[in-house]
Amino acid sequence: MNTEEMLQWADDILYTKTAKHLDSVQRAILEGAWQGLKYEDIAKNCHRSKSHVKNIASELWQTLSDLLGEDIQKANARSVLERKAISTIYNYGKSSQIVTSNINSHINICPENRPSSEDTKPPSPSPPNTPQNKNQTPIIDLTQAPALTEYYPRTTEETTLKNWILQTNARLITIYGLTGIGKSSLTLQLIEQIQNEFDYIIWQSLNEKPTLTTLQTNLKQIFSQTQKTPFPTILDYFRTYRCLIIIDDLQNIFKPHELAGQYLPGYEDYSQFFKQIATTTHQSCLILLTSEKPRDITTIEAENPSTQTLHLKGLREEQAQEILLKKQLTDEEKWPELITIYQSHPLWLKIISATINQLFNGSVSQYLADPNDIYLGDIEPVLETQLQRLSDSEKTVIGWLANQTNAVDISQTPAETALSKTQFLQAIESLNRRSLVEKEPVAGRAMFQINPIFKQYIQLNPDNLK
Ligand SMILES: Nc1ncnc2c1ncn2[C@@H]1O[C@H](COP(=O)(O)OP(=O)(O)OP(=O)(O)O)[C@@H](O)[C@H]1O
Ligand SMILES: [Mg+2]
Numbered sequence: 055m056n057t058e059e060m061l062q063w064a065d066d067i068l069y070t071k072t073a074k075h076l077d078s079v080q081r082a083i084l085e086g087a088w089q090g091l092k093y094e095d096i097a098k099n100c101h102r103s104k105s106h107v108k109n110i111a112s113e114l115w116q117t118l119s120d121l122l123g124e125d126i127q128k129a130n131a132r133s134v135l136e137r138k139a140i141s142t143i144y145n146y147g148k149s150s151q152i153v154t155s156n157i158n159s160h161i162n163i164c165p166e167n168r169p170s171s172e173d174t175k176p177p178s179p180s181p182p183n184t185p186q187n188k189n190q191t192p193i194i195d196l197t198q199a200p201a202l203t204e205y206y207p208r209t210t211e212e213t214t215l216k217n218w219i220l221q222t223n224a225r226l227i228t229i230y231g232l233t234g235i236g237k238s239s240l241t242l243q244l245i246e247q248i249q250n251e252f253d254y255i256i257w258q259s260l261n262e263k264p265t266l267t268t269l270q271t272n273l274k275q276i277f278s279q280t281q282k283t284p285f286p287t288i289l290d291y292f293r294t295y296r297c298l299i300i301i302d303d304l305q306n307i308f309k310p311h312e313l314a315g316q317y318l319p320g321y322e323d324y325s326q327f328f329k330q331i332a333t334t335t336h337q338s339c340l341i342l343l344t345s346e347k348p349r350d351i352t353t354i355e356a357e358n359p360s361t362q363t364l365h366l367k368g369l370r371e372e373q374a375q376e377i378l379l380k381k382q383l384t385d386e387e388k389w390p391e392l393i394t395i396y397q398s399h400p401l402w403l404k405i406i407s408a409t410i411n412q413l414f415n416g417s418v419s420q421y422l423a424d425p426n427d428i429y430l431g432d433i434e435p436v437l438e439t440q441l442q443r444l445s446d447s448e449k450t451v452i453g454w455l456a457n458q459t460n461a462v463d464i465s466q467t468p469a470e471t472a473l474s475k476t477q478f479l480q481a482i483e484s485l486n487r488r489s490l491v492e493k494e495p496v497a498g499r500a501m502f503q504i505n506p507i508f509k510q511y512i513q514l515n516p517d518n519l520k
Pocket of ligand 2: 237238239302303343
């Protein structure tokens with residue numbers, strides 16, 4: 055067991071019993087105790103006073119002692135936690151129940167640890183909107199989900215999604231936002247919080263571009279592992295059971311070099327499938343994760359109240375600070391500036407923290423010495439991949455936007471773009487679906503602005519748009 059696994063396990067234990075995650079100081083204490091550090095060194099690592107750390111530590115040891123039924127202090131923390139963790143995991147592995155609160159566990163429904171169809175009684179059908187399996191163990195398959203390595207709470211978004219799913223019974227939810235903004239992480243965390251409300255939770259990635267038929271066959275195969283008599287369609291499962299299905303990386307089945315959110319040839323039937331899920335009566339929920347908001351979703355949404363869309367943006371400043379703390383950056387007074395520049399984008403902050411550590415020994419002041427000429431380092435390839443997908447008209451418009459000082463009024467088509475009004479507005483709309491251009495009200499008027507990091511990148515590399 056390594057430090058990260060121990061922290062994850064301890065966080066799970068704490069969360070399951072207290073509904074609270076470890077905070078940054080508690081994590082630093084556990085990490086420090088694991089490595090045999092003194093409180094003085096732990097305090098330095100997490101930029102807190104020694105007395106503060108000791109107070110938090112004493113509460114933490116007490117809580118863990120109560121939860122685990124054994125006296126835990128800093129000196130014995132490592133041996134006790136390791137022993138307890140191993141015994142829990144062992145018992146879990148032997149359990150016939152397929153349930154976990156461990157967000158890092160990708161629970162494959164494999165024959166040796168799941169109930170056979172002989173001794174498993176599938177949940178019996180009940181009226182829509184009634185979870186079959188409430189407080190029992192759901193069947194979870196996250197084998198296609200990415201690993202959740204680090205997560206700081208996004209309380210507002212978690213609450214919104216829980217409300218849509220559990221209170222208003224949304225049938226189709228789209229979560230879109232920039233690459234690396236945290237769509238998958240948020241959804242994995244959500245699963246942990248609401249898993250007991252469902253009979254089935256299945257994560258499907260579109261990384262390999264499966265056709266709709268392949269995706270449906272995969273889903274049916276997973277359902278059929280606990281079913282004596284398989285149903286003919288996915289909708290039958292959606293009606294009979296409460297299912298939460300996540301379709302990740304939807305943008306992979308959209309056309310590159312064209313306006314955002316249009317299906318590749320041979321994948322158009324996905325649109326029909328999503329519409330069917332949104333408009334048919336059932337008790338399940340399909341979540342789509344994508345960096346490009348699909349064009350058809352806007353139409354489906356306009357007609358169906360059970361369809362919702364969440365545009366995911368950066369973390370709150372507090373959470374973004376946790377990332378910098380974990381990366382052990384210095385010059386805390388400069389952190390807000392760094393966070394603002396990178397818009398609390400978790401992936402960008404992680405990448406740039408690594409660069410700051412490597413080039414400036416963690417000094418944010420040194421990195422920001424010239425705020426008008428920010429070095430983007432390894433963020434560049436991440437931006438480049440997104441720009442490569444743009445259509446010609448989008449490239450023209452984003453190149454033009456990158457040279458504007460302020461947000462622009464789009465009611466006049468700029469002559470220098472040589473685009474018709476329709477082409478110009480379509481390009482703006484499409485860039486907005488990709489989160490590259492944002493709308494902001496200025497004196498009551500809708501104005502549009504390019505994302506500042508993309509602006510910086512395009513100004514530095516104008517040829518990359520050609
Ligand atoms: N709430 C969070 N707290 C801490 N780190 C986070 C959080 N959300 C995301 N991250 C980190 O940011 C990175 C990107 O997250 P994630 O993979 O969830 O983004 P995504 O939007 O799904 O990206 P993609 O579009 O590539 O699928 C990961 O390293 C993840 O650990
Ligand atoms: Mg993702």
